[in-house]
Amino acid sequence: MTQWIDACATDDIDAEDLIRFDHAGATYAIYHAPDGKFYATAGKCTHEAVHLADGLVMNYVIECPKHNGQFDYRTGEAKRAPVCVNLKTYPVKVEDNRVFIQVA
Template identity: 80%
Template sequence: MTQWIDACATADVDEEDLIRFDHAGRTYAIYHSPEGEFFATAGKCTHEEVHLCDGLVMGHLIECPKHNGQFDYRTGEAMRAPVCVNLKTYPVRVEGGRVMLQVE
C-alpha cells in the first residue's frame, strides 16, 4: 500500500541542496533542484550505505561523501564510479508549501 507523507517544508531545503528525512525506519533524501523542483531518493549510497545528506549537490547530481560516486537525483541513475547500482527514487508533490513524499 502506498501513501503520501509530509516530509518537510519547501523552505527547509535550500536550492541546489538536500536534507535527510527519516520515516518508518527508512532514510530518504529530499532535493531542491536549480529549477525549483523537488525530488526524493533513498537516503543512503548504494555503494557503501553512507548517508547522502553529507554529500555535495551540483546541479542535478548528488556526490557521495565517502568515495565521490555520483547519481542523478532526478532519475536515480548512477553516473560516476565507484557507484554502479542506481538509487531508488520516490514520487514527490508540493502542497501548501510542504513537500509530500510517496512511500510504500
C-alpha cells in the same frame, strides 16, 4: 500500500541542496533542484550505504560524501564510479509549501 508522507517545508531545503528525512525505519534524501523542483531518493548510497545528506548537489547530481560516487537524483541513475547500482527514487508533490513523498 503507498502513502504520501509530509516530509518538510519547501524552505527547509536551500536551492541546490538536500536534507535527510527519516520515516518508519527508512531514511530518505530530499532534494531542492536549481529549477525549484523537489525530488526524493533513498537516503543511502548504493555503494557503501553512506548517507547522502552530507553530499554535494551539483545541478541535478548528488555526490556521495565518502567516495565521490554520483547519481542523477531525478532518475537515480548511477553516474560515476564507485557507484554502479542506481538509487531508488520516490514520487514527490508540493502542496501548501509542504513537500510530500510517496513511499510504499
